Amino acid sequence: MVTPIKIAVAEPTAIVRSGLEAQLRKLLHYKAQIIYLIDENRREWQDIAAVISADIFIINPLLTGPSPRLALPHLPEHTKFIALCYGAYDPSLLKDFDGIIQLADSPLQISETIDRLLQNESVATSPATDSQALTPREREIIICVVKGMTNKEIAGQLYLSTHTVITHRRNISKKLQIHSPSGLTIYAIMNKLVELEDIKQDL
Template sequence: MSAYLKIVIAEPSAIIRSGLETMLKHLPGLRIQISEIATIESLTEDLRTHQPDILIINPSIPGYFTIPHLKEMTGCPDMKCFALLYTLTDHSLTRYYDDQISIFDSADELKHKLERLHAKKEEGNDADEQQTLSTREKEIVVCVVKGMTNREIADRLFLSTHTVITHRRNIARKLQVHSASALTVYAIVNKLVELSDIKKA
C-alpha cells in the first residue's frame, strides 16, 4: 500500500518550488498532496491550516523562528522538517531539522529520504499515540479542567486561540477523550491537578 503524505514546500524561488513539486509528484509508491508557500509572512498560518506531515523549507528564508518554535506556534509537533539546501550550509542553520534535501538529489535519493522519515513517523505514532502528552498539552489540559475558555488559555500561555484549539484537538485524539469530565478524570489520575484545584475553579 502506498504511503500518503501531506507536504508543504516553503521556498521563495518559484522555479525551485515548481521543479521540486513536479519531482515529488512523479515519485512511485507515494501519494502526495503538496502546498506551496512563497513568503515568510504566510508560513505559520498556512502550516496551521494544512497540518502537513512534512515541511520542506529553505533554512535561509529570513525569519525569527527556530524549527522547535515553529512546530509549537503552528500546533504541528509531529511535523518532520527537511532543510532545502542549494550549497553547503552552516550547521547552526540546520541542526534542528530531521533531514536535508539538496537541489542536486536524484529522484531515488529524494524518495528514499521521504520513505525513511515517513517510516520513523509511523513507528512513533504506533508507540506514542496513546502515551504521554507534551508539556504544552499538559498545561492546556490543566487550564481546561479549571474551566478556562480557549481565549483565557491563549492569554495565559501566550498562544493564539487557533493554536489552543489545535492542541485541544491533538489532546482529544491522543487520549480518545471528548468531554471535559473525562479529561478531568485523566488529569486527576495522572496527577496534573489536585481535586482541590478543581473545586476552587
C-alpha cells in the same frame, strides 16, 4: 501500494518550486499532494502554515533560521521538517530539521529521505523490542546480510543507495545492540526471518 501524503512547501523562488514539485511527483511509495505556502501572491506564509495540516513541511531554512519549530510553534509535535538547501551547508545549523534535501538530489534520494522520516514515525509508535522495532526494510536488509551480501549488493537488490544501506545497518545495530554478521545470523534464525536451510544454501 502508494500512500497519499500532504507536503507543504515554503520556498520563495518559483523555478525552485517547479523543480521540486517535478521531483516530488516521482516519489516511489507516496502520492504527494503539494501545498505551496509562498507564491507570488502569498507573503504571510507562516499564517497559512498555522492553519493547514501536512505530513511534511519542506522549507528553505533562510525563512525560519535553524529552528523551524520555533518559527512555527502552532504545528503538532509529530510534524516533520525538511530543509531545502541550495548548496553546501553546516549540518550543525540544521540539526533541528528532521531531514535535508539538496537541489542536486535525485528522485530516489528524495524518496529515501521521506521514507526514512515516515518510517521513523511508525517505529516510534510501536514497541521498541526485538523484531517489532524493525521496519520492513530493516528486516529485508538483515536477511541480505545473513546471506553474505555486501552493502553494494544489498543496494542493488533493494534499489537503494549504498549510503542508505549503511544508515539502515547502523540503525539495526543500534536497535538490536548486535554489531556483527554472525550475531545478526543468530538473531535472524531465532526470530524466524530466515531458515537455517536457506543460509546453508547461500554459503
